[in-house]
Amino acid sequence: MTSSLSLTKKLVNVAMGRESADMVIRDGVWVSVQSGEFIPNTDIAIVDGHIAYVGGDASHTIAQDTKIIDAGGKYLVPGLLDGHMHVESGMVTVTEFVRTVAKRGTTGIFIDPHEIANVFGLKGVKLMVDEAAGQPIHVWVQMPSCVPSAPGFETPGAEITPDDVAEAMTWPGIIGLGEVMDFPGVFNAGEKMMAEIAAARDAGKVIGGHYPNLNLGTIFHGYVAAGIEDDHEGTRVEDAIARVRQGMKAMLRYGSGWLDVEGQVDAILKHKLDSRRFILCTDDSHAGTLTQDGHMDRVLRHAIDAGLPPLTALQMMTINTAEHFGLTREMGMIAPGRWADVLLVEDLNDFHPETVIAKGQVIAQKGKITIDLPSVDYPVWARDSVKLGHPLKAEDFALKTEATVGTPSAPLRAQASVTANVIGVIENQAPTKHLKLEVAVEDGEVSLPLAGGKEGGADIAKLALVERHKATGDVTVGLVSGFGFSEKCGIASTVAHDSHHMLVTGTSEEDMAIAANKLAEVGGGQVVVKDGKVIGLVELEIAGLMSTEEASIVAQKATTVLGGFKACGCTLSNPNMQLSLLALVVIPELRISDMGLVDVINFELIPVIETGK
Structure with a gap:
């Protein structure tokens, strides 16, 4: 690695x-996000992966062995940055995630691997940090803060302690504390969080930050007072306003x-x-979304459609993120001194980079990766994480009740109606x-x-959580509405x-057992x-x-899952992701x-x- 003095x-010499x-x-047309300008007829000189010169004529930096790229009047855009995301949500490894998004113009991602941390703890985080270090784009890691996310209400496969956090803060590649x-x-003011x-x-x-509560009163102020610096859980305009006024960066997500x-x-x-004071991010992107629609380029196109000027939207996924x-x-x-992360783009309103340069290297052309990515060998323990204890049977998914109907002394009739607390899915939202x-x-x-079937039932299905980390064999059974x-x-x-x-969800205990x-x-x-x-x-x-397979293959397989949901009668747009959040006990209102x-x-x-009625 080039020393600071040498670089x-x-x-300066270049x-x-x-x-x-x-x-x-x-x-090219320089998209200067720092000054808010479009500057035509611009040259960029690059050495050792960094920008040395940006201006009207860089001919004085050119020698016989200098590689020349003719932008031909295309826009010169800083590489796109995703300020908050989880690689695991793409169902692929760090390397395969990079392979998928880099060709679309993403040159930096800020990842919070709290998913793998919930399975393996600190060693799972280190696995992600080590893989991140070898990528051709910038991959920064935020140390997971809440494992478990809500102590006393769930049992993850591992635990992250304050000592673990303190240790991780000394690792190269750790940029901050993941969403609290x-x-x-x-x-x-709990001891662990403090x-x-x-x-x-x-x-x-x-x-x-991670504050999904709609209450913007005293408890919100107490949360901000702890020094939380950003939040991506807002859904309303008042959420964004409150966060910015309190000194936070409002992260607007489009996953x-x-x-x-x-x-x-x-x-x-x-x-x-x-x-x-605003940042655009994805939070969670499915492999299908990444391969078919895009990553931060998709977010940019959407933000422009939502009314933001292209330059403003670009600032919200480049300089704003870096500054934060x-x-x-x-x-x-x-600008001089920065990594040479540059995109050549024909049309900012229909954003599809023709050339992607990251760390001074052309890594993609016309939507195709042009370099080799690192090969990673994953340890056996990383592949051995599903431990049920014993094969499950249909009766494991029975929901029994001793609730009475009528007076407490009256016997339970052969058929009766009782009141249940049911989780209601809201399409395209986490709550x-x-x-x-x-x-x-x-x-x-x-x-x-069955809902909508010949039996004319309501839209209610079984929902079970099966313990899979310690092989306890425990199954918790509840109810969910919204899958149809x-x-x-x-x-x-x-x-x-x-x-x-x-x-595990469904309407057939036998099929639920087979699935598990x-x-x-x-x-x-x-x-x-x-x-x-x-x-x-x-x-x-x-x-x-x-999966260690490429995102396109994972997306194809995931499509069979979405097709399966549809075959079962579900019409939600992302039912697999909606299902995956039903155990997230830090987002209102009801979880399992x-x-x-x-x-x-x-x-x-x-x-x-x-009980009772």
């Missing part, structure tokens, strides 16, 4: 023409399932807040509804007629934020079973979260965990079936 001398550049890009999801632990935040602050690192840009962009467009993480000396703009619905009971078990299943089926997923046990056992057999993933047969499957052998049904508004465990 500084070389940059800028002065005393030494030649490795590469010169000629005659245990917001009650913050506003109640210690982790202090460790990050003492190390001079950025502290990421596969969470479409929160349009709901907040009026904070800039109508309320005229300073756009430099204290990296403007290194990236986020096209859920806490529903109270009537369900039928037959011989002491909840009986569910009209066929008998069973669907299982080891992608189950954040504790990543196994989630299939995932144990293949080492994790997502599967759909209908009438006893597997009709959709994507295998995710690394931690039950990621290995400890039971969690009321996230009041942070208490409640029964599935209300």
Whole structure:
């Protein structure tokens, strides 16, 4: 690696023409996000992966061996940065994620690997950090802060302690503390959260936020007072305004399932807040979205459609992001001394980079990667994470009740109706509804007629969480509404934020058992079973979260899962991602965990079936 002294001398000498550049890009329109200008007829001289000169004529930096790229009047755009995301949500490894997004113009990602941390703890984070270090683009890691996300309400496969956080703050590649999801632990000044935040602050690192609560009163102020510096959980314009006024960066996310840009962009467009306090990010992007629609290029096109000027939207995914993480000396703009992360783009309103340059190297041309990516060998322990204890049977998914109907002394009738606390899915949003619905009971078990089927039932399905880290054999059974299943089926997923046990839903206990056992057999993933047969499957052998295959292959397999949902009668746009969040006990209103049904508004465990009537 070039030393700072050597690099500084070389940059100065190339800028002065005393030494030649490795590469010169000629005659482009400089998108100067730092000054808010479009500057035509611009050349860029690059040496040792960094920009030495940006100006009207770089001919003085050119020698016989200098590589010349003729921009031909195309826009010269800084590489795009994703300020908050989880690689695991793409169902691929860091390397395969980079292979997919770099060709679309993403040259920097800020990843929070709290998914793998919930399975393997600190060694899982280190696995991701080590892989990140070898990538051709910039991959910064935020140390997961909340494992478990809500202590006392779930049991993950591992735990992250304040000592773990303090240790990670010393690792190269760690840029900050990952999203602080245990917001009650913050506003109640809990010891664990206070210690982790202090460790990050003492190390001079950025502290990421996660505040999904709609309450912007005292508890919100208590959360901000802890030093939380950004948040991506806002969905309303008032959320964005409140965060920016309190000194946070509002991260507007546009992932596969969470479409929160349009709901907040009026904070800039109508309320005229300073756009430099806003960042665009993805949070969670499915492999199908990445391969078919894009990554930050997709976010940019959407942000422009939502009304943002192209330059403003670009600032929100380049210089704003770099500034937030204290990296403007290194990236986020096209300027001398920074890494040469440059995109050649024909049309900013229909953003598709023709050439992608990262760290001074052409890595993609016309949507295709032009370099070799690192090969990674994953340890055996990373592939051995689904431990059920014993094969599951249909009776494991029975929902029994001793609830009475009428007076407490009256016997339970052969068929009766009881009130159940049911998780209500909200399409394209992370929050859920806490529903109270009537369900039928037959011989002491909840009986569910099919929604929309011949039996004319309500839209209710079984939802179970199967412990898969310690092989306890425990199964927690609840109810969910919103999937609209009209066929008998069973669907299982080891992608189950954040504790990543196994989630199983469906209308047939037999199919649910087959689905769960299939995932144990293949080492994790997502599967759909209908009438006893597997009709959709994507295998995710690394931690039950990621595949080592290319994203295009993973996307094809994931498409079979989406097709399986549809075959079961589901019409949601991203049902697999909606399912994966039903165990996320830090987002209101109702979730399931290995400890039971969690009321996230009041942070208490409640029964599935209300006793008495």
